[in-house]
Amino acid sequence: xxxxxxxxxxxxxxxxxxxxxxxxxxxxxxxxxxxxxxxxxxxxxxxxxxxxxxxxxxxxxxxxxxxxxxxxxxxxxxxxxxxxxxxxxxxxxxxxxxxxxxxxxxxxxxxxxxxxxxxxxxxxxxxxxxxxxxxxxxxxxxxxxxxxxxxxxxxxxxxxxxxxxxxxxxxxxxxxxxxxxxxxxxxxxxxxxxxxxxxxxxxxxxxxxxxxxxxxxxxxxxxxxxxxxxxxxxxxxxxxxxxxxxxxxxxxxxxxxxxxxxxxxxxxxxxxxxxxxxxxxxxxxxxxxx
Ligand SMILES: C[S@@+](CC[C@H](N)C(=O)[O-])C[C@H]1O[C@@H](n2cnc3c(N)ncnc32)[C@H](O)[C@@H]1O
Numbered sequence: 001x002x003x004x005x006x007x008x009x010x011x012x013x014x015x016x017x018x019x020x021x022x023x024x025x026x027x028x029x030x031x032x033x034x035x036x037x038x039x040x041x042x043x044x045x046x047x048x049x050x051x052x053x054x055x056x057x058x059x060x061x062x063x064x065x066x067x068x069x070x071x072x073x074x075x076x077x078x079x080x081x082x083x084x085x086x087x088x089x090x091x092x093x094x095x096x097x098x099x100x101x102x103x104x105x106x107x108x109x110x111x112x113x114x115x116x117x118x119x120x121x122x123x124x125x126x127x128x129x130x131x132x133x134x135x136x137x138x139x140x141x142x143x144x145x146x147x148x149x150x151x152x153x154x155x156x157x158x159x160x161x162x163x164x165x166x167x168x169x170x171x172x173x174x175x176x177x178x179x180x181x182x183x184x185x186x187x188x189x190x191x192x193x194x195x196x197x198x199x200x201x202x203x204x205x206x207x208x209x210x211x212x213x214x215x216x217x218x219x220x221x222x223x224x225x226x227x228x229x230x231x232x233x234x235x236x237x238x239x240x241x242x243x244x245x246x247x248x249x250x251x252x253x254x255x256x257x258x259x260x261x262x263x264x265x266x267x268x269x270x271x272x273x274x275x276x277x278x279x280x281x282x283x284x285x286x287x288x289x290x
Contacts (some may be wrong), residue, residue: 004008006118007219010091010111012114013167016062019049025173028063028258029070033094036126037119057251059209061196062167064254065281069164069194072283076162076192078103084161086110086150088180089141089168096134103133108155110146113138141176147183158189160288165195170225171218177227178237179268185242187284192285193243199277200228207251207278231280243284251275 012145017034020026026034035042049055060211076082086108087093096107109118116138118138123130139146141269151157161260163184184191204211217223229237231248249257252274256264264274 001110003204004114005222006155007091007112007115009167009171009218010089010115010119011038012221013062013101014092015040015045015048016059017066019045019055020021020059020063022046022257023049024059024063027069027158028060030064031094031098031100033126033128036128037092037122038122039122049252054210054213056119057207058214061214061251061254061279064258065166065194065196066093066095068249068254068257068281069166072192073162073164074100076285077105080160080190080192080285082160082192084155084157084159086161086163088146088163088165090119091167091169092122093164093166094128095164097128097130098125099131102131102173103131106154108137108150108153109129110137110139112140112148125177135236141172145182148216156189157187160190160260161187161192163193164193165193165197168197169197171223171225172226172227178241180239181237181243185238187286190284190289191243191284194281194283196231196279196281197227197234198225198279199230203230204278205275207275210278211278234282238282238284242286244287245285247283249281249283250277251279254281 015038018038019033020029021031021034022042043097083104084106087096088110090109096109099105099107116136120136135153137149139149184193198211201208201211218225235246252264255274
């Protein structure tokens with residue numbers, strides 16, 4: 001990230017969610033705050049979608065990872081008593097301002113200080129109310145202790161928690177990712193997490209050209225992709241961190257979740273393949289303690 005400036009990739013991801021509300025009418029992720037928080041006109045967003053038809057796949061991935069994370073969160077709250085949500089690298093994600101769980105779910109938004117200050121200003125400018133159960137905690141994951149910052153903000157390590165960590169892992173060093181996974185997996189109250197990751201470029205199948213282009217774009221924006229994982233190595237890290245239940249979704253898996261296996265098989269057969277070795281969304285949780 002450029003010093004003292006908000007994350008450009010956070011702006012990019014938010015624009016994809018906003019355009020998804022217009023072009024796909026929010027069919028994967030319904031987010032009524034996605035356009036207001038961005039502060040751009042509908043005309044500008046529509047034009048961007050027309051100018052960049054190649055963004056369709058990435059837009060689907062960004063909407064689908066949020067939808068999956070929010071569905072897993074809902075199960076965790078209803079079935080396993082999760083009462084704290086930590087949104088790591090929150091960017092302009094709007095879940096904290098539209099959470100359906102009210103005060104049952106205390107929400108901690110954590111982000112790089114410059115990005116978080118910009119988000120708080122964007123929320124105020126758009127007139128989006130921030131509920132009382134939302135707390136903002138600025139943290140640089142590479143330089144500060146996430147746990148200390150959370151505990152200072154009132155996070156209770158003994159209550160079961162959910163971590164939403166979208167669009168951020170690829171930008172962090174392997175060391176910061178491992179430390180965060182160990183923190184999440186080691187919490188005495190138990191925890192669950194959803195994050196996305198990318199396999200090394202040489203593993204990618206149909207998505208190789210897209211990931212190369214994305215990698216160049218984000219590096220030019222001061223936020224290079226630095227962490228890549230293979231599914232097997234990541235699973236071993238998660239188990240070692242205490243997160244022994246894992247579900248890994250490929251792009252094809254996400255598409256099947258939304259459009260069904262038959263529709264996806266028909267699409268593959270018609271010569272429009274969907275990646276099975278590229279971007280992934282991972283859900284993991286620690287055992288439920290009595
Ligand atoms: C691609 S954006 C994703 C934002 C949001 N989760 C979303 O899906 O729209 C990456 C996020 O990671 C955050 N980030 C990157 N490096 C960070 C660091 N070292 N410490 C804290 N946050 C960081 C950025 O501020 C930004 O909000």
